Amino acid sequence: MKPIKVGLLGIGTVGGGTFDVLKRNQEEIRRRAGRGIEIVMVADLNTARATEMTGGQCEVVSDANTVVNHPDIDIVVELIGGYGIAKDLVMKAIANGKHVVTANKALLAIHGTEIFRAAQEKGVMVAFEAAVAGGIPIIKALREGLSANRIQWVAGIINGTTNFILSEMREKGLDFGTVLKEAQALGYAEADPTFDIEGIDAAHKATLMSAIAFGIPVQFDRAYVEGITKLNAVDIRYAEQLGYRIKLLGIARRTDAGIELRVHPTLIPAKRLIANVEGAMNAVLVQGDAVGATLYYGKGAGAEPTASAVIADLVDIARLATADPNHRVPYLAFQPDAMADIPVLPMAEITSSYYLRIRVADQLGVLADITRILADASISIDAMLQKEPGEGESDTDVILLTHRCQEKQVDAAIARIEAMTTVSGKINRIRMESLA
Ligand code: HSE
Numbered sequence: 001m002k003p004i005k006v007g008l009l010g011i012g013t014v015g016g017g018t019f020d021v022l023k024r025n026q027e028e029i030r031r032r033a034g035r036g037i038e039i040v041m042v043a044d045l046n047t048a049r050a051t052e053m054t055g056g057q058c059e060v061v062s063d064a065n066t067v068v069n070h071p072d073i074d075i076v077v078e079l080i081g082g083y084g085i086a087k088d089l090v091m092k093a094i095a096n097g098k099h100v101v102t103a104n105k106a107l108l109a110i111h112g113t114e115i116f117r118a119a120q121e122k123g124v125m126v127a128f129e130a131a132v133a134g135g136i137p138i139i140k141a142l143r144e145g146l147s148a149n150r151i152q153w154v155a156g157i158i159n160g161t162t163n164f165i166l167s168e169m170r171e172k173g174l175d176f177g178t179v180l181k182e183a184q185a186l187g188y189a190e191a192d193p194t195f196d197i198e199g200i201d202a203a204h205k206a207t208l209m210s211a212i213a214f215g216i217p218v219q220f221d222r223a224y225v226e227g228i229t230k231l232n233a234v235d236i237r238y239a240e241q242l243g244y245r246i247k248l249l250g251i252a253r254r255t256d257a258g259i260e261l262r263v264h265p266t267l268i269p270a271k272r273l274i275a276n277v278e279g280a281m282n283a284v285l286v287q288g289d290a291v292g293a294t295l296y297y298g299k300g301a302g303a304e305p306t307a308s309a310v311i312a313d314l315v316d317i318a319r320l321a322t323a324d325p326n327h328r329v330p331y332l333a334f335q336p337d338a339m340a341d342i343p344v345l346p347m348a349e350i351t352s353s354y355y356l357r358i359r360v361a362d363q364l365g366v367l368a369d370i371t372r373i374l375a376d377a378s379i380s381i382d383a384m385l386q387k388e389p390g391e392g393e394s395d396t397d398v399i400l401l402t403h404r405c406q407e408k409q410v411d412a413a414i415a416r417i418e419a420m421t422t423v424s425g426k427i428n429r430i431r432m433e434s435l436a
Contacts, residue, residue: 003036004318007067007098009089010079011044014103014130016053017303018077018310023057029311033318037311043067068093075317077310078102083110094118094126099321101313103130103306106195109204112211112218116331123325127313132205133158133282135305136298137312142212142286143333149288151213153253155435158205160280160300161196162228162248164188166265167278170240175233188280198227199248199263206250209284210261213252214342215334219261222344226264235357235428238399239267242383244355245275246430258343260350267355267401267432274435285435293435348408353382356400356410357428358417362389366422367398377413379405395424401432 008015019039022029030036043064044050050060061067068076068089076093078100080086086107093100095118102108108115108128119126129139133156142151157163161183168179180197183189195201203225211218228248239246244267253260268275273295277283282300287293299305320328330336360366367386374381380403389396402410414427 001035003038004033004074004314004321005038005040005072006075006077006314007041007043007070007073008039008077008079009043009064009067009086010081011042011050011053012079013303014306014310015042015044015077015079017307018079019054021304021307022311022314029315033315035318037314037318041067041070041073064089065092068096068098073098074321075099075101075314077314078104078107079310080104081106083107087111087115090115090126091118094122094124097122097124099125099127099317101127101130101310101317103128103310105131105201105204105208109207109218109220112208116336119331120325120336125317125320125328126331127316128208129313130306130309132208133284133296133298134300134302135308136282136284136296136300137309138209138284138296139212140312141294141296142209144329146286146288146291146294147333149290151254152287152289153251154206154209154213154284154286155274155433156206156209156250156284157247157274157277157282158250158284158300159196159199159202159248160282161189161193162199162202163277163282164280165197166228166231166236166246166248169231169233170236170245173233173237176229176231197229199225200227202248202250203263206252206261206263209250210252210259210344212333213286214254214259215332215338215340216259216342216344217339218332219344222261224262224264224347228265231265232428234397235355235430238357238385238397239355239430240270242385242399242401243270244268244432245270247275247277249433251433254342255345255351257349258345261344262347262350265430267430268435272435348406348411350407351404352407353404353432353434354402354410355430355432356402356414358398358400359395359424360398361422361424362394362396363422366420369420369422370398370400370417373413373416374400374402377405377409379403379409379413
């Protein structure tokens with residue numbers, strides 16, 4: 001069979017890794033795919049660097065439109081990122097009847113519905129293993145390996161930058177700002193780290209996982225997104241004293257009322273395997289009704305780990321390109337005409353346990369007043385930690401862990417506690433999941 005021909009849009013870190021791994025393992029990959037996979041054209045604005053990276057082994061152009069319009073190209077690999085030019089090029093590639101492989105989580109989390117619909121109409125594949133957790137084959141696992149299951153929830157450490165920062169804050173007792181600077185110096189965080197530290201990158205990935213896990217449309221606009229910028233070193237320390245670690249989790253959970261889709265710092269028991277995922281590594285825990293809990297761990301970024309995912313998609317497409325489009329694996333695991341219309345819940349309706357740090361005056365009856373407010377709101381206390389006031393201080397920290405309740409119950413209780421004259425400042429609330 002003739003080799004399948006690939007055009008690369010962008011040859012930065014991931015593009016370079018894809019080129020190198022495909023070349024290094026070409027024989028092994030051909031034996032798997034049943035035909036060769038050849039990168040025949042690369043588009044990059046920096047044509048000199050692209051020519052150097054490809055060693056003159058394929059045509060290099062500066063205009064990506066040349067690739068998406070080229071009649072010889074079967075698959076377009078989009079590695080430009082963002083949802084401006086990248087969306088335009090992906091839509092043109094689809095309109096031209098080309099299959100698409102992309103690592104672009106932002107593009108699919110926001111415009112996935114439109115892109116998948118266009119691809120369905122043209123009978124082409126859109127594959128995106130590299131978009132979630134880099135080299136970990138989590139899309140494949142959710143979409144195919146676990147297809148017997150009713151998936152109950154997915155919880156993942158799906159942003160390496162923030163996991164690195166949280167690990168350093170815990171291990172070295174440093175505050176967020178100091179560690180962020182260190183992460184930038186080491187190249188773990190971008191010069192503009194907003195997408196990572198504000199939880200947006202993780203929310204793009206959680207959105208994609210929610211769609212595949214539950215057969216719902218991608219709905220990034222319904223995701224709750226809270227990053228790690230307001231996390232305090234003291235909360236990491238108190239959490240540890242109570243037997244927990246704080247991780248930025250992307251959570252997608254099915255409940256009777258609807259889907260919870262949320263990204264936020266989360267206390268998880270230190271004894272869970274996923275709590276021990278440190279540094280820039282990623283891990284995703286999936287709970288299915290038949291299989292129970294399964295855990296996927298690996299590198300969520302980097303040239304060759306991400307290339308591993310991109311090439312796996314190329315192999316899938318090489319195998320299935322000649323198959324009847326209606327008999328390929330659906331983009332979002334469920335057949336397009338069998339997607340569910342389950343609502344994504346507003347945060348007030350989700351259930352969780354909570355860590356509450358309350359700054360109180362060290363006076364008779366303060367704790368009794370707080371526990372009364374919680375009891376009135378039907379919130380049950382699971383554990384408590386009270387520190388002695390520091391030298392010369394009259395206020396101290398009380399830390400309460402609650403049992404599961406609805407977020408709106410906690411919101412109401414927090415408002416009442418903050419109104420107490422014996423409580424100063426805002427209560428620091430962090431959600432908590434047992435992941436049992
Ligand atoms: N910036 C991401 C991370 C990798 O830190 O995990 C690409 O999604």
